[in-house]
Amino acid sequence: MLHRLESLESCNYNGMGVAVLERQAASLKWQQQNYVVQHNNLVELCASSMPQLQGLTGSNLGSGQMVELKRPEVFLGSDDFQEFVNFPVAGAEFGDSEKLDMVPPEAAADYCISRTSSCQMTALNTSVMKEEREDMILEKMESTTGSGRKSFNKRKPEAVADHKGKNKRIKGEGEPEVKTKCSTEISRNSSKENSKASEVQKLDYIHVRARRGQATDSHSLAERARREKISKKMKCLQDLVPSCNKITGKAGMLDEIINYVQSLQRQVEFLSMKIAALNSSVQFNVENLTMKEFPAYVANFPAAAKLPAMASLPYFQLNPLQKESVNCMLNESMLPPQTATEGIASASVSISEQSLSSSSMTQLQPFSTWNMDPQDIVPGIISNFKREYNFKCHYSPSYKTYSNDSDSYHS
Amino acid sequence: MDLQNMNPSSLKSRFATRFLRALTKINAQKPISSSSSREIFQRYRRIKVAADKSMAYSVRSRRSWSRATLWRLRTRSPRSRLATLARRSSVKTRTTRAASHGATVVDRKSHGKENKEDGGVEAEELRELVPGGEAMDLCNLLDETAHYIKCLTTQVQVMRTIANLYSLH
Numbered sequence: 001m002l003h004r005l006e007s008l009e010s011c012n013y014n015g016m017g018v019a020v021l022e023r024q025a026a027s028l029k030w031q032q033q034n035y036v037v038q039h040n041n042l043v044e045l046c047a048s049s050m051p052q053l054q055g056l057t058g059s060n061l062g063s064g065q066m067v068e069l070k071r072p073e074v075f076l077g078s079d080d081f082q083e084f085v086n087f088p089v090a091g092a093e094f095g096d097s098e099k100l101d102m103v104p105p106e107a108a109a110d111y112c113i114s115r116t117s118s119c120q121m122t123a124l125n126t127s128v129m130k131e132e133r134e135d136m137i138l139e140k141m142e143s144t145t146g147s148g149r150k151s152f153n154k155r156k157p158e159a160v161a162d163h164k165g166k167n168k169r170i171k172g173e174g175e176p177e178v179k180t181k182c183s184t185e186i187s188r189n190s191s192k193e194n195s196k197a198s199e200v201q202k203l204d205y206i207h208v209r210a211r212r213g214q215a216t217d218s219h220s221l222a223e224r225a226r227r228e229k230i231s232k233k234m235k236c237l238q239d240l241v242p243s244c245n246k247i248t249g250k251a252g253m254l255d256e257i258i259n260y261v262q263s264l265q266r267q268v269e270f271l272s273m274k275i276a277a278l279n280s281s282v283q284f285n286v287e288n289l290t291m292k293e294f295p296a297y298v299a300n301f302p303a304a305a306k307l308p309a310m311a312s313l314p315y316f317q318l319n320p321l322q323k324e325s326v327n328c329m330l331n332e333s334m335l336p337p338q339t340a341t342e343g344i345a346s347a348s349v350s351i352s353e354q355s356l357s358s359s360s361m362t363q364l365q366p367f368s369t370w371n372m373d374p375q376d377i378v379p380g381i382i383s384n385f386k387r388e389y390n391f392k393c394h395y396s397p398s399y400k401t402y403s404n405d406s407d408s409y410h411s
Numbered sequence: 412m413d414l415q416n417m418n419p420s421s422l423k424s425r426f427a428t429r430f431l432r433a434l435t436k437i438n439a440q441k442p443i444s445s446s447s448s449r450e451i452f453q454r455y456r457r458i459k460v461a462a463d464k465s466m467a468y469s470v471r472s473r474r475s476w477s478r479a480t481l482w483r484l485r486t487r488s489p490r491s492r493l494a495t496l497a498r499r500s501s502v503k504t505r506t507t508r509a510a511s512h513g514a515t516v517v518d519r520k521s522h523g524k525e526n527k528e529d530g531g532v533e534a535e536e537l538r539e540l541v542p543g544g545e546a547m548d549l550c551n552l553l554d555e556t557a558h559y560i561k562c563l564t565t566q567v568q569v570m571r572t573i574a575n576l577y578s579l580h
Contacts, residue, residue: 233553254533276455278577
């Protein structure tokens with residue numbers, strides 16, 4: 001039957017909807033082949049002449065015949081036959097006689113419908129026709145392009161669904177369903193080799209090519225899209241958080257992200273404490289600090305040598321994140337020092353901050369240790385480190401209580 | 412990093428200028444009298460608030476967490492419980508409105524925490540950490556977290572440098 005269709009297409013018809021019409025005819029043919037009973041009735045219809053067919057649309061044929069004719073188009077309402085007949089037509093130049101000549105009389109009933117549709121040019125709503133034609137063309141193009149299958153992702157079908165929604169508003173239930181069925185048939189025609197998903201296409205307006213073994217109802221589709229979005233965002237977060245490289249799985253990564261955010265917030269807190277403390281001892285001249293100088297300081301984070309004390313601390317059970325943050329704090333606080341002692345002093349100051357923060361945040365008396373001699377500080381600090389950082393990354397309650405009590409930020 | 416190529420309107424420079432200005436204000440307000448721990452603690456509080464505020468202002472209202480932070484800072488009144496509750500509910504509605512673009516899930520989720528089960532326990536923790544996160548679904552929460560992490564790292568960098576400058580002079 002298909003080659004007859006192609007022969008029709010090769011005829012020199014005017015109007016862009018011709019090929020569309022042929023597709024529709026093909027789709028109708030597929031439909032009607034399922035309904036054996038109606039064949040006979042349709043053949044009867046075919047046998048009648050054109051004027052009779054014209055009369056069909058205007059009058060009620062007889063309930064029996066009307067019903068039979070409607071059966072292949074199950075989705076049509078009672079008065080939809082007329083609309084269906086009006087539906088998509090080529091330009092006005094479409095010649096009835098030509099079509100009749102091309103189609104041999106023993107052609108299947110399917111061509112009858114197209115014939116009948118070709119004669120009803122009178123009661124046309126041209127704007128609607130145009131829209132429907134575009135719709136059909138869109139679907140046809142979708143189906144005929146080589147990448148048609150790929151283009152059946154959600155976006156395009158949503159555009160189609162939008163079209164359908166519009167049409168629904170304009171016309172009524174019948175038309176969109178007609179289109180749906182037609183497009184379903186079209187897609188079936190064009191993608192016979194992709195049989196795995198064609199069976200699952202239903203009469204909803206989002207034509208998504210479902211993957212193998214996956215459901216296609218709208219809820220699961222939305223769920224799947226949402227899950228994909230979330231996994232994409234988790235990947236972005238994985239790049240941001242330095243410790244997430246080896247960890248897969250949502251829960252573990254979320255844990256790492258939480259730890260990282262907590263550690264960053266804590267760093268902000270005690271950096272501000274450090275500034276507060278240093279503020280009290282140093283008169284800081286901001287006017288001297290232009291924006292040109294500042295980036296120089298910011299930029300010069302030396303990858304300088306670690307403090308030798310750190311090397312002698314084998315008992316740490318810091319998780320990599322904590323260790324890294326500790327190292328970063330130590331390294332980056334060491335600006336190119338004017339003298340070696342200054343460097344050590346700054347490093348020891350930062351280490352003492354660590355110990356201070358870890359041991360007794362609730363009381364601020366350890367600030368008196370600011371002025372201690374570096375050599376005295378270091379051993380004490382090392383023991384503090386060992387004590388405080390010997391737990392896992394799920395932090396001790398003292399941290400949490402500290403942050404909850406004294407910090408309105410977390411309230 | 413090159414001196415000349417530093418973008419004057421980048422997040423880092425915006426935050427740095429604001430924070431330094433706030434610091435000078437704090438220094439000017441309270442003359443450095445004594446190093447009593449209480450005073451230092453107060454100063455610490457002020458500096459921390461200034462840091463958060465300047466970071467939130469640098470981001471303006473483009474992000475939900477910055478909006479939530481600004482709202483929190485504006486209506487901070489530690490005395491009344493009612494104010495806290497009102498703030499929380501308004502933060503929720505505000506962030507719900509802000510985050511509801513295209514996320515139909517939000518309407519369902521904002522009715523209460525017991526409805527939210529996506530992400531589970533960890534997502535709840537994350538919501539507590541990120542300001543304004545209570546009323547967001549997981550998708551937006553991850554977005555906000557990413558931006559928040561970026562801003563926090565900038566903040567830490569700048570503050571660390573300032574602290575080093577302090578310690579050197």
